[in-house]
Amino acid sequence: MRERGDRDNTAPREQRRPGGRPHAPTLSPADLLLLERDREQALLSAVIGELGAGRPALVTVTGEPGAGQNELLRWAARHAAERDISVLTARATPAEQDLRYGVVGQLLAGHPAFTDHLPHLFLDQGRPGRFPGLTRLLGAARERPTLLVVEDVHRLDSDSLRWLEALARRLPHAPLALLTSSIRTADIGPDWCAGSPLTGSATTVELALPGLTRTGTGTAVRAVCGTVGDRSFVDAVVAATGGNPTVVGDTLRRFTRAGHTPDGDHVHHVRVIAAEVTGEHAASALGALRHPVVLDVLRALAVCGDLLDFPLVVALAGSAAVPETRLRAALLDSGLLTVSDGRFRVSGPVVRDRIIEEMPAVERADLHARAAELAHRAAADDQGIGDLLLRARPVGAAWAVDTLRRAAGAALRGGHRDRAVAYLSRALDEPLSPRTRVRVQLQLAATELVIAPVAAGRRIHGIMREPGEEYAAHRSRAADLCLLGGDTDTAWRALAECLADGGPEDSGQAPSEPGAALEAAARHEELTALLRVAQPLRRTPAEIAVPPAPEPPRAPLAPAVSGVRAWETAVRGTDREEARRLARAALAPHPAGRPQLTVPRLLACRTLLLTEDVDDAETHLCALLTEAHRERRSVAVARVLALRAQLHLGQGRPDLAARDLAAADLELPPDSRHPLSYPYWTALGVVTDLANGRTDQARAAAERPVPPPAEESVSGAHLLFARGLLAEADDDPHRAAALFRVCGRWLLQYGCTNPALLPWRSRAAEAAHALGDAAQALKPAREELELAERWGAPGAIGVAQLSLAMMSGEDRVQRLRSAVEHLGRAPDRAAYTRAVVALASAESGGQPERVTAAASPAYGTAGISFAGSHDVTARHSPVPAPTPAGARSAALPPVWPSLSHGERAAAVLAARGMANREIAAELSVTTRTVELRLSSVYRKLRIRGRDDLRVLAPGTEDD
Structure with a gap:
């Protein structure tokens, strides 16, 4: 194998066609995982070189799943073998986590000194202080430098872990290097050096592999797709994959097989493919989970990990009997979580959705309901609880409706009307009293008027036609809301039907309080007044009978009647x-x-x-x-x-x-x-x-x-x-x-x-x-x-x-x-x-x-009234008239028609000797506006100031 120390060995290889014209650069899957790993390769090359000179080392490589840490270890193993260093390799797997010394057996099986004696090393190892083969391995390393490569140490069985810790404590006494990889982040990785005297006699290195940069992703696009990608395409790949080399490679290969080209027109396609690849990786990791308790906690984290602290998440999953440290280690081993500010978080929305989708529907709804109740007791954010309730079964508690309504208000304050509609629609799934239900429906209709006005009209019509005293008390408000939205047809039909059926007193019960009769009469007057507002003012076919709206009373109980009568009087122009x-x-x-x-x-x-x-x-x-x-x-x-x-x-x-x-x-x-x-x-x-x-x-x-x-x-x-x-x-x-x-x-x-x-x-x-x-x-x-x-x-x-x-x-x-x-x-x-x-x-x-x-x-x-005969809506709103742009006065000098009306008015008043502040007050504009208009007048008329203006406009001065 070639020396690949400090050289850029991850650059794509150019292949040439006959005649000297190169093909697009190509990268193997392994080379793709080593993109932008030049610094790490140079450091490992230096460690291997020092090992050949007898200096021991301990190197840990960490990163997110798919970051290429195992491929980097394999490169180091090949590099060491080329330098005549003995290389022993092993990989921890979930299947061997319950097998004693599973990884140790893999390591020693590759050494010639243990070929015939390996089975006997693991017999009678129950006594403390015994580490099979460790002494013989150290002796063999003194004869020939040895590199131990262990992949995925986060999955080590407990005996192999203790064995490697013992080896780390003995590193200063032999030319031996231990190179490990893990998906854990550097700050929570295994502390091999804890309690050991490695103070200058051995090299200790911790490498945390980052994701690909934009430049590296662009190189991968060119290598896999065979052409340079557009900037927008590369940015979309970085955003969709997080720069994860494995996900980048799988996404680009699938994208290329689909026949797409890496340009701006296919940004959506690559995002969809990246989501599919990420979801498949998450599903594979979920399938590898063997412990049901870990799976329950992982699901709870996916549901409410951003809302609740980890102990509450564990309580929600019902896993309080399992030690928290073991849960943390097992969750990190899954590769589906990240650690940020000491908190566990699921690795992105795609992974979160895949974890939740793997649950049966009934269990999923129940988990969200229990999580919402726990978050409510913990006084969590209203919108966070509302998001949980959106996917939960009805909880049948008053706090759920109150929380959803508060969450809708918060969403409206943030300008998220679609979320507010979702919260209020979910509130209607709860068992509600008639009074609460009609209020929620009105709040929902008011919000829907902005994003779905036709659907809001249907909802309002349903509210107005619903029987019962509670609904009767809110019919006029529903009609008022419908008119504000501009749907006068729906308002007119619903009002006409309500009044034809007896108005708001159609509950079938007599008023139980002394003032109830007056209140019912006032509501009836409001409905009658709104019907006059909503009366269709367009030609109606002769075959359709349109009953006229009743005349409003002269001594009304409701102020709404006075508003309608005032407008009717105004449009007639009589009093x-x-x-x-x-x-x-x-x-x-x-x-x-x-x-x-x-x-x-x-x-x-x-x-x-x-x-x-x-x-x-x-x-x-x-x-x-x-x-x-x-x-x-x-x-x-x-x-x-x-x-x-x-x-x-x-x-x-x-x-x-x-x-x-x-x-x-x-x-x-x-x-x-x-x-x-x-x-x-x-x-x-x-x-x-x-x-x-x-x-x-x-x-x-x-x-x-x-x-x-x-x-x-x-x-x-x-x-x-x-x-x-x-x-x-x-x-x-x-x-x-x-x-x-x-x-x-x-x-x-x-x-x-x-x-x-x-x-x-x-x-x-x-x-x-x-x-x-x-x-x-x-x-x-x-x-x-x-x-x-x-x-x-x-x-x-x-x-x-x-x-x-x-x-x-x-x-x-x-x-x-x-x-x-x-x-x-x-x-x-x-x-x-x-x-x-x-x-x-x-x-x-x-x-x-x-x-x-x-x-x-x-x-x-x-x-300027801008309103028609009755309505404030689409049917009844006149328009004020603006000034035509070509207006001009024949009495003014010939050059004045080039001025706008605002400039002409300012010029006339200035010629009469008024100050700028007086002109501003007269024209209801700012002083700055007057200054700008007069400057434009002077420029257009090619004059120097007010004196010339008075000459051009005789007769405008005060007598």
Whole structure:
């Protein structure tokens, strides 16, 4: 054999084809196990060299199973034999662990001095202090240096272990080296030197073999697969195998036999194969376990080893009678465990799953149940106990349900909704009281709304149709949750069935307490109010009879009725004061402290937006948001954030609206929304993008397909309005006019007459005016002004006056002054500023175009309600209107159309002599935003500052 001391003897060998072109390097299985073992081979070569010079040595090689420690010992044995050193080899096996001196017999059988006398050495060895053949072996070693190689010493029988320990104590007296291997880690390996005087007269070495590095794994890939592997492929092999040389080799050979190539397209395949190989190795090790107690403890460790301390694991396995030291040694001998920070851990999830899968199903479920109960008594982590309960049989104890619900809450806090659903679904397998069961079902449905909205709708429908007083008390909350999720069809059907069957009083028993009758009546009112919210607002075939929702009572017992009545009053636009009063009543705390429904309170907040009580609306929205966060209801959080985004749009703050929409997307991802809610979210996103100047992004969102049932709804009409705004931005008045008119027909069909919802009439009028049809332009504009004055909100009146002023030459200045006066009392300061600019332009003799007057990112508070006739969901949510990108004023200098609306407003106010801080307060933006806008104005207009700005904009200064 060649000398392989310090040379890189593990490099792949190059084979050449005829003509000198090399094949891909090849490695035998043995060479693969010696990859990246150059340091260890050099050290063993030095030890063997010193042994030839008479210096004894003791070398222990440890590593995980498959690390190649035995192959390294065999290499050393071959290397020593080439140097004329006597080599004796043995290997401990599980079959010989009960055989006295089994390994000693293997060692001595290879020495010529014991050939004829070996059987007699092991007779009469019961007396203490006798070690068969040890003295003769030491004598023979003095004549010729001897190397003893013992593989897998962790499986030694007790007599052979004592014999080797005695040999280690005598090493200084003979040119003899002992080389052993073990799968134990270095810090818990056998202490051969304990109590011996080996202090410089013998070499002692401990080698812990690591796994392959990325470079070594890449070499193995090239050798086995015949080509260089992609970086992603090599990284996947390292991650899937842990760099274990045996697993790497077996995985790559099986991967190559399957005909795959080591590239990024086959990363999944190599991961699957690596898992199969690891599982087969684990199964083989399990099959080698002979002691049932060790197997029980190993199973217990696989189930809860990361959750409980080792003594508790032993107690769970029922192995307390076996000494812990023996258990530890036997477990380490299995090769299925690792030791980290003094704790036993199963070697990876694949091995853990294989150990558990080997158990019969009944025993597996029982072990998990007992482990969960022990972990509960030990006050372990809730999610850890929940994971045990997921695979356990029902335990029939109240602590299990409480733990699973707490684990679901912890999972939701961590953003793991799928785990929360699993915990709550498992809780329903336990025997529960009706009250607890309906609460768990509601909690589960609220979580499923985010990841499986259709399944959640079916679950909620089942809750609402379940008989019994406990379920009757929660039907309104279930319907409220269904409406928040956007499934108005399911909510309407379930509510209609409940009311047709008698409502919540269908338990068949008379109320047992004095207040029970009032409580039942209040619940019935809530169901009736929610039915009006969920009433389908799309065309129904004539053959399907749809009974109308009952009228709500004038003196309701439930605040939810006030919220619905407030919204119905607002969408009709008939009595602003009554709508405000009802909305505030709906948002007042319940006298008895009873939790209130969310949908009616959201409708009340929308009503306050229409009445332009924006501060009150924002306060209540913040309270609703805090409540939804506290209860971990992601759908409610998303809905509140969406309504607050609309509020920001109404105040001319599109950047804050975009922030809230982004937060809503995190709570309720777009792919998880119910199909019926698509128009709501799409329209809101389009308007926000337009208001922030992201026209391309708005266009892409508007072009996405919408399910047909969702299009035939109020929110579908508002999506038409948003698309009309986009058509205006694209300078397409024909398409814009058609979209606005269709939008108006849908809104009128659903009873939405209040122009504060959506100013579709003024937008259609402006589109007609741009096309040169003055008659078609003035009629809807005047109608909108009449309806706005009937409603009485200053913002709606101001927008209507501004729009009419842009199309009618008569009384233009008076109308603009009226618009300025009304918008000055509205929350949207940006709309007020635009009116001021238009008035200044008209008074200086200019003729402002239509878009200057009415265009705004949000049309003020009056146009920002973004809700339809009743619902807060996919069917009933209007959209605020953004400013078209091409808006410009003819009264301003010719170069000014290159400015955006925000830049133009800042420039006009700066030309009037206002300071940056005053401009920021007027436009509801930050001072930094004003600075950036003015810098952009100076750059675009090629001027140096405010003095040049005043020259370019005469007539804008204060008189």
